[in-house]
Amino acid sequence: MPRETFENLKEEKKQRILSAALHEIAENGYDKASVTRIVKEAHIATGSFYQYFEDMEDLFIYIALEAGRLKARYMQQALSESAGRDLESVIRAMYLGGMRFGLEHEDYYKCAESLLRMKDSELYHKMIAMAEKSDLAAWLFQVVGEAIANGELNKNITPELFFKLLTGINATIIEYLIDRKAGGGMDTTDLETLCELGVQIVLHGISAT
């Protein structure tokens, strides 16, 4: 968690630092992000950085938690727009939330991705723990448990593998989406279409439905 001094900063400066950090980490990933470049881009002195954060790790934690909170809001929003609480609806909400978040906060998304790749760091475990405590996870757990009990799912799927596949497929689609956006060819209908595609692939695979 950042020091008091950071919280006390004028909003403008705070944002300047935050977006420089976000940009740097999104671009270079967790391991190669450099304090030197961040302070240069934010137009603050090197020493000031350590006035605000213990060290690099401290900054990472701040950004990771922020990303987590932000994404959670998108998830809740999507879930509140959703009609049912059946497996398909919950997956759809999760995908829609995730995709909107990734598209509208590309930097946060990339930072989170990069952090989730560092499977050994404490930070990774903190983020996983946080995600597992969310309402969405609770719902998913319950709904998947029921679906498995009812024999609705392929009998070899474990809940653990299910989650990995679910998030993996979502990540694949979000990255595809981000690339498409960078390439220029994107309109709003694409998001809905791709989201539905993701849901259908999870449920019914790549075959024509």
Next chain:
Amino acid sequence: MPRETFENLKEEKKQRILSAALHEIAENGYDKASVTRIVKEAHIATGSFYQYFEDMEDLFIYIALEAGRLKARYMQQALSESAGRDLESVIRAMYLGGMRFGLEHEDYYKCAESLLRMKDSELYHKMIAMAEKSDLAAWLFQVVGEAIANGELNKNITPELFFKLLTGINATIIEYLIDRKAGGGMDTTDLETLCELGVQIVLHGISAT
């Protein structure tokens, strides 16, 4: 490509260096791998390393190419065991080959993964180019093209997204597999079962078949 001196080394020493490098890169990834640690683990002098390789990048290239060749062999083997050349058979062969490779050469697999994450490096592009020239890729391309033309696939899938999903799902399952192996609970039937699960998920999603 390594220097002559490396090729001239006694097989035992060559393997010692190679496996130290493999281990180091698998453990710490492309960016954080350290020459110092490699030479320590391989019991050679720092200077010797530069007798064998131009620099770190040179070593990476060597390992990446080696991993590519090794994986290609697994793919060919799986494909040669396979009956048909239809979409399902080709996907199954690809998954089986990938999973055996990942399981039997965890370090090579992890190195390749880490390299494929560095989307900007030249090495990344070299590896992609290499993969795209393979027989398997050619088959997949043709078979997917036909399936799309025949309306067998979900109409929103593009070949590009198809490949991302295919490799993404495979990677998810391989990682699940590696984790399981590390945890101890693994026998040979698991591989076949999980491979089939992967194929069914790609084709028909998570629903009971």
Next chain:
DNA sequence: CTATAATATGAATGTGAATTCATATTCACT
């Protein structure tokens, strides 16, 4: 056995980046 080339070695050098620290500036309050 000698001479020459090839290989091995690890201390020395150079680099880039994180972190600290002594000093300067600004702020908040009287």
Next chain:
DNA sequence: AGTGAATATGAATTCACATTCATATTATAG
């Protein structure tokens, strides 16, 4: 304005490497 606390600054320090180099050892051939 005056005073102490909070904040800002960037040069100095450390550190962990990669890479080089002068020297030592080993292999090869005559």
